[in-house]
Amino acid sequence: MRDSKIIDVARKANVSPATVSRVLNGSPLVTGKTKEKVLQVIQELNYTPNAMGKQLRSRKTMTLGVVVTDIGVAYNAEIIKGIENTANGLKYKILICDSQNEKEKELEFLSLLQNRTVDGLILVTPQLTDSEIFSFADEDYSIGIIGRQINHPFIPCCFTDNIRIGREVVQHLMEQGHRRIAYISGYADAPDSIGRQEGYREELESAGLTFIPELTDIGDFDEQGGYEAFKRLWADNQKFTAVFTANDEMALGVYKACAELRISIPESMAVVGVDNIRITNYVEPKISSVEQPLYAMGALLAEKLIDQMNGSVRAEQQLFMLHSTIMAKGSSVKGG
Numbered sequence: 001m002r003d004s005k006i007i008d009v010a011r012k013a014n015v016s017p018a019t020v021s022r023v024l025n026g027s028p029l030v031t032g033k034t035k036e037k038v039l040q041v042i043q044e045l046n047y048t049p050n051a052m053g054k055q056l057r058s059r060k061t062m063t064l065g066v067v068v069t070d071i072g073v074a075y076n077a078e079i080i081k082g083i084e085n086t087a088n089g090l091k092y093k094i095l096i097c098d099s100q101n102e103k104e105k106e107l108e109f110l111s112l113l114q115n116r117t118v119d120g121l122i123l124v125t126p127q128l129t130d131s132e133i134f135s136f137a138d139e140d141y142s143i144g145i146i147g148r149q150i151n152h153p154f155i156p157c158c159f160t161d162n163i164r165i166g167r168e169v170v171q172h173l174m175e176q177g178h179r180r181i182a183y184i185s186g187y188a189d190a191p192d193s194i195g196r197q198e199g200y201r202e203e204l205e206s207a208g209l210t211f212i213p214e215l216t217d218i219g220d221f222d223e224q225g226g227y228e229a230f231k232r233l234w235a236d237n238q239k240f241t242a243v244f245t246a247n248d249e250m251a252l253g254v255y256k257a258c259a260e261l262r263i264s265i266p267e268s269m270a271v272v273g274v275d276n277i278r279i280t281n282y283v284e285p286k287i288s289s290v291e292q293p294l295y296a297m298g299a300l301l302a303e304k305l306i307d308q309m310n311g312s313v314r315a316e317q318q319l320f321m322l323h324s325t326i327m328a329k330g331s332s333v334k335g336g
Contacts, residue, residue: 006047007138007154013041016154016308017140063093064302065118067109069125069187071098073221074277075247075294079124079146082298090306092119101187103127113141120305122146125190144305146297148191149319156304158297158320162192165290166199168326169244169272172288174207176332178242178270184229184254186221186246193218196246196274214238219250226253234261241269242332248273248280251287251331270332285330292324 010017015038022030023038030038041047064087068076084094095118099105106128112118113136120142126133130150137143137155145157173181183200185193201211217233219225226245230253233240245251251273255265263269265285273280276291300320 005138006140008045009038009041009047011153012045013038016311021140061116061119062091063095063118064305065095065097065109065112065121067097067099067106067121067123067126069099069101069127070221071096073249075275076124078294079298082295083122083302086299086302087306090303092306107132110136120144120309122301122305125192127189142305142309144301146301153318154308156301156308156318156320158301158322160292160322160324162195163199163202165274165324166196167203169290170200170203172326172328173242173244173270173272173332176270176334179209180215180238180240180242182215182217182233182238182240182243184217184219184226184243184245184250186219186250188218190221193246200244212238215240219245219253221247221249223249223253223256226250227257228253230254230257243269243271245271245273248275248277248287248289251289252279252283255283265331266334272332276327280329288327288329288332290324290326293322297322
C-alpha cells in the first residue's frame with residue numbers, strides 16, 4: 001500500500017491541500033472545527049509530511065509562472081496582459097515561459113514549482129495530459145488552466161465553449177447562404193482546434209449537410225499555416241465558398257492566398273476567424289471573428305489561483321466558462 005499524500009488528506013477532509021499545510025504549520029487562519037477534522041484524517045491515514053518538502057513550500061516568491069505555447073500569438077498576449085495586471089494588483093510578479101509548442105518544454109516548466117522559482121503556475125492551452133497535470137496538483141503545487149477544461153478539485157480552469165464557437169460560426173455562414181464550408185484548424189491536438197471542429201461538424205450535420213473531411217486542413221495557428229492550408233484546399237478543387245479558421249492569424253493567411261488566387265472576399269469566399277484581434281479591423285474587408293474575453297480570462301484565473309494559494313479553504317467552484325460573441329463584419333457579409 002502506498003504512503004498517504006497531502007492530497008489524500010485534503011480529499012478526505014474536503015479541504016484544499018493548502019489548508020492541510022496550514023494545520024500542519026499551526027496557522028491561526030484555520031478554524032477550530034476544520035483543524036480538528038484535518039487532524040483526525042491525518043491520524044486515520046497515518047500521514048507523515050516530508051520535512052524537506054514542507055520547508056520548501058513554506059517559502060514564498062510572490063511570483064506566478066505563465067506557460068504559453070507561442071509568445072508571438074495575439075491570443076496569448078491578451079491573456080498575459082490580464083494575468084499581469086491582476087497579479088501586480090495583488091503584489092505578485094509574473095514569469096512568462098514560452099514552450100514553443102513543445103510538450104517536453106511544458107513538463108520542464110513544471111519544475112519551476114518544485115524548485116520554488118514560482119508559487120503557482122498558469123498553463124495556457126497546455127498540451128500536457130490531465131494525468132500529467134494532476135500529478136503536480138496532487139502534490140500540493142498550485143496550478144491553473146486557461147483555454148481548456150479539466151476536472152480536478154484543486155485546479156481552477158477558465159475557458160470558452162469551443163463547440164459552441166464552431167456551431168455559431170457555421171450557423172452564421174449558412175445564414176449567408178453557404179453550404180460548402182471549409183475548416184482550418186490550429187495544432188491537430190490542441191483542445192480548442194478539436195472543440196471548434198466538433199462544433200463545425202455538429203452544426204453541419206444538424207442542418208442535414210454532410211461532414212466532408214476533405215474540406216478540413218491544419219494551419220498551426222499562424223498566418224503561414226493558414227495560407228498554406230487554404231492553398232491546399234483550393235488545389236484539391238473542393239469548390240467551397242466559405243472558410244472558418246480556428247484563429248484570426250490563420251484568417252490573415254487566407255487573405256494572402258485569396259489575393260494571389262484572385263478570389264474576392266466576401267463575393268466569392270467568406271472568411272470567419274476566432275479571437276477578434278485588433279488587426280482584423282485594419283484589413284479590407286474587416287474580418288468577421290468570434291470575440292473571446294481573453295483579457296478577462298487571464299484576469300479571472302489569476303485572481304482565483306492567487307486566492308486559492310492564500311486562502312484557508314478549498315474553493316467550491318473551479319470551472320469558469322466565459323461567453324464568446326460572433327462579430328459579423330465585411331469578410332462574411334456581402335455589402336457589410
